Amino acid sequence: MAVHRQQRATLGASSSRRPNSQPRMFIRRNPLEVVTHDDYFIQKRDASGRLGLSSLQKMTAAIRMFTYGVTADLMDEYVRIGESTARLSMKKFVKAIVSIFGGEYLRSPTSNDIARLLEVGQRRGFPRMLGSIDCMHWKWKNCPSAWKGMYSGHVNEPTIILEAVASYDLWIWHAFFGLPGSHNDINVLDRSSVFAALAEGRGPPCNYTINGHEYTMGYYLADGIYPSWATLVKTILAPHGKKKKHFATCQEFARKDVERAFGVLQSRFAIVRGPARYFQPEVLKDIMYACIILHNMIVEDERHLYLGADQFNYEANDDTPSEPISRDNIPEFMEFIAQHHRIRDRVTHSQLQADLMEHLWNMHGRA
Structure with a gap:
């Protein structure tokens, strides 16, 4: 007893x-x-x-x-x-x-939110950084037998993929869930809506200058599998020299924000850490989004405990999600295509990476 x-x-x-x-x-x-x-x-x-x-x-x-x-x-x-x-x-x-x-709690960042995120990125050595992007696999235990081949990927078990963008305070700003585990991060990126507003010309203005070069779009930190786009900054796989090694260290350190968010989400909600037991993908989608919403609620409730809490005072503002765009405001098709190509510009990606390397080295790498 x-x-x-x-x-x-x-x-x-x-x-x-x-x-x-x-x-x-x-x-x-x-x-x-x-x-x-x-x-x-x-x-x-x-x-x-x-x-x-x-x-x-x-x-x-x-x-x-x-x-x-x-x-x-x-x-x-x-x-x-x-x-x-x-x-x-x-x-x-x-x-x-x-x-x-x-x-x-599952909204895209508003103009005021983006202004705060950019300010935090500036302090961390990455001007105009909007956050980090990555994917997480959720094992699907009760996947129907007819779908197991489609949902099985590199782990040889059925999984469902969550793509997310997280900021330094672990707030998840973008969540795209539901693609089969046989996809990789590039396939998920091609199908997600993370750059939809930017491609349609609805993204907030984000003009800045680094190392004498002007840029008009914010960017996310990503790992090596992601494509070389102008809106993504990747690390250097085999850095040689102090500048490249310092840039790779800083990029990989800051990119851990989204992986920390995944870890905290799974530690708070064991249902997404263990195998999914429901049969319907729609139910699993609602569960994942509900966990992210509750996670963001907790982040908002505990933000005063973080170091530098004044940087993340979101609740002090009356920001509301932007209303859907009307058809009259959609840019012409050719302008949409041009913006689409600007997002995927490899030359801009390489130039931005080199400029950030110089910026970080001049900021604190020389010491």
């Missing part, structure tokens, strides 16, 4: 750790919005007049499945909820999260 008490005490202590306790704050703060959005979470009476499961029970079951990655049949002991009800609560909950909070 004493052993069981000790185990329960240990479990209670581990469940109150900060990464897993943060999503529970969502239940206490925002339950009404979820209940208002979907009447499934409203507590109802059955035919005999007894009250059924409360909204907090259903949301608690979904949150515990998020944070601990446990199966639905384990919810009966803690929340007193059946397996099928817990599974349905998860599906309803993630849909509500994406629908209610996606516009705020």
Whole structure:
């Protein structure tokens, strides 16, 4: 009996750790919005007049499945909820999260957001850097047998790919999820919308000068598999000389932002660290986006704990997501093609890389 008490005490202590306790704050703060959005979470009476499961029970079951990655049949002991009800609560909950909070916590950066990101990039030695881009694979345990060949990649197991752009404070600004694991980062980039606004002429102005050369587009830090585009800055694979070695060190250090974001996302939500158990890709997509939204909520809530928190005071601004563009504002087809070629310009990529190398060396490499 004493052993069981000790185990329960240990479990209670581990469940109150900060990464897993943060999503529970969502239940206490925002339950009404979820209940208002979907009447499934409203507590109802059955035919005999007894009250059924409360909204907090259903949301608690979904949150515990998020944070601990446990199966639905384990919810009966803690929340007193059946397996099928817990599974349905998860599906309803993630849909509500994406629908209610996606516009705020899964948005593209606004003009004020970009201004702050560029300022942080300037301080870190990469003027006009918008963040880091990379892909993460989520293993799909219950992938249908007919799809396993399409979804199996280099790990020989079915996976689904998430492409994300993250900033220094681990906020995920862009998320594109759903492509089969047989794709690589280049295939995903060709299908994602990360540069869609820029190609359509809707990107915010980003004019700057480095080492005497003028540029008109921001850029992301990427690893070696990505193409040599004007909007991507890669490292040097085999650097020779102090300048190139210093640039490679700085680039690889700053590019870890997105990998840190992936690591924190998986540590906070074990459901995306372990294998996916649902059969429908639409459900997995809602789960991934809901985890990213909750992750960004936590980043916003804990931003005051970061070093240099004044750089990331997003909540102090009334920025709203930009409204969809009307057809009258879409540039002509030839202008779109020209902008598309400017994004993929290899010459500009090489020039930008060389200018950043000189800038970083003049900044603190000489010491």
